[in-house]
Amino acid sequence: MSLFLDCVNGLKIERPPVWFMRQAGRYLSDYRRTRAKAGSFLDLCYNSDLATEVTLQPIEKFGFDAAILFADILLILDALGVNVQFVEGQGPLIEPVKEKKEIEKINNIHSIHEKLFPVYETVRKLKKELPTNVPLIGFAGAPWTLATYLINGKGEQGSLTAKRFLLENNKEFEEIIKLLTEATIEYLIMQIKAGADVIKIFDSWAGALNADMILRYSLQPIKKIVIEVKKKFPKTPFIVFPRSVNTIYSNFCDEACFDVLAVDQFLDRKWIASNIQPKKVIQGNLDPIFLTQKKEILMQELKKVTQDFKKHPYIFNLGHGITPDACVDNVELVVDYIKGLKF
Ligand code: CP3
Numbered sequence: 001m002s003l004f005l006d007c008v009n010g011l012k013i014e015r016p017p018v019w020f021m022r023q024a025g026r027y028l029s030d031y032r033r034t035r036a037k038a039g040s041f042l043d044l045c046y047n048s049d050l051a052t053e054v055t056l057q058p059i060e061k062f063g064f065d066a067a068i069l070f071a072d073i074l075l076i077l078d079a080l081g082v083n084v085q086f087v088e089g090q091g092p093l094i095e096p097v098k099e100k101k102e103i104e105k106i107n108n109i110h111s112i113h114e115k116l117f118p119v120y121e122t123v124r125k126l127k128k129e130l131p132t133n134v135p136l137i138g139f140a141g142a143p144w145t146l147a148t149y150l151i152n153g154k155g156e157q158g159s160l161t162a163k164r165f166l167l168e169n170n171k172e173f174e175e176i177i178k179l180l181t182e183a184t185i186e187y188l189i190m191q192i193k194a195g196a197d198v199i200k201i202f203d204s205w206a207g208a209l210n211a212d213m214i215l216r217y218s219l220q221p222i223k224k225i226v227i228e229v230k231k232k233f234p235k236t237p238f239i240v241f242p243r244s245v246n247t248i249y250s251n252f253c254d255e256a257c258f259d260v261l262a263v264d265q266f267l268d269r270k271w272i273a274s275n276i277q278p279k280k281v282i283q284g285n286l287d288p289i290f291l292t293q294k295k296e297i298l299m300q301e302l303k304k305v306t307q308d309f310k311k312h313p314y315i316f317n318l319g320h321g322i323t324p325d326a327c328v329d330n331v332e333l334v335v336d337y338i339k340g341l342k343f
Contacts, residue, residue, distance in 0.1 A: 207244020
């Protein structure tokens with residue numbers, strides 16, 4: 001067993017486990033080196049030796065309590081036959097899907113595994129390389145977040161293009177969500193078969209939806225994925241991250257099949273501690289900007305976060321992904337501080 005898995009399963013433990021969203025990334029010089037060797041970002045994701053290498057880098061350097069598979073949520077779109085590119089300095093660029101016939105073109109769920117095979121290979125290699133007390137987190141993007149990239153062709157503040165599509169082409173939109181839900185179920189089953197210990201679902205753009213839409217297009221598809229995957233693997237825990245959904249976190253909290261809720265930095269910690277934490281293991285919340293700040297400012301915040309979440313099982317993490325300008329010494333400081341805590 002491991003501290004991380006004990007905590008995920010709701011057991012009382014002596015200190016919070018610690019890992020970071022996007023812990024393998026550009027803030028690390030080792031990552032930048034391997035990334036240059038691979039060529040493009042997608043080449044890195046599909047090269048199982050190099051993807052294994054970058055997954056392990058932050059584990060060896062900082063001693064995090066969990067590893068996260070190196071891949072990207074958009075690989076599944078690539079595997080569905082949509083042209084995905086990562087443009088230097090701009091982020092992802094996708095051929096947008098605007099019509100039903102384009103949806104039909106990508107409607108080929110069972111063929112995703114051929115393209116995604118290197119990802120499963122990475123999982124298998126990592127299981128051989130990782131220390132037994134460091135579990136491996138597999139992951140996928142939630143259908144809504146994937147749909148925002150698919151419909152708009154790139155990230156968009158407020159996801160307005162996808163929201164308009166949802167309202168104006170509702171039948172097609174629901175078909176897209178259904179297709180992405182089914183493909184994700186298959187993808188995650190394969191990750192677990194290859195050895196992933198825990199699964200995290202990222203709904204990074206859930207907060208762009210209104211309350212009713214969040215329940216219907218963020219929560220429901222995620223629930224369907226978790227239920228279907230758990231039919232095959234009832235013991236695999238799920239971490240669900242519906243970013244920026246405010247008090248609707250309560251509705252996610254009420255779903256018994258979600259094991260851990262990852263919380264962003266926008267939520268009031270006192271509200272989380274009294275409304276969510278008594279019912280559900282939580283993870284997250286440190287605003288990633290503190291990793292770019294002076295030691296004293298970071299320490300002050302670190303003390304507040306850990307104090308506020310002290311009463312119930314808590315996994316230390318950020319409220320969102322680590323940024324390329326994060327200071328490596330600060331990451332070390334956080335891990336040392338958390339490992340020195342006695343809850
Ligand atoms: O340590 C890890 O967590 C690595 C695995 C990982 C990556 N992306 C690698 C990555 C994970 C779990 C993700 C998830 C992901 N990808 C999300 C959900 C989490 C979130 O941040 O909200 C989203 C929305 C994506 C899509 C994506 N990938 C975007 C929008 C971008 C460009 C923005 C950016 O940070 O550059 C990426 C690229 C990406 N994915 C990088 C990494 C390390 C940087 C690419 C590079 O090396 O050039």
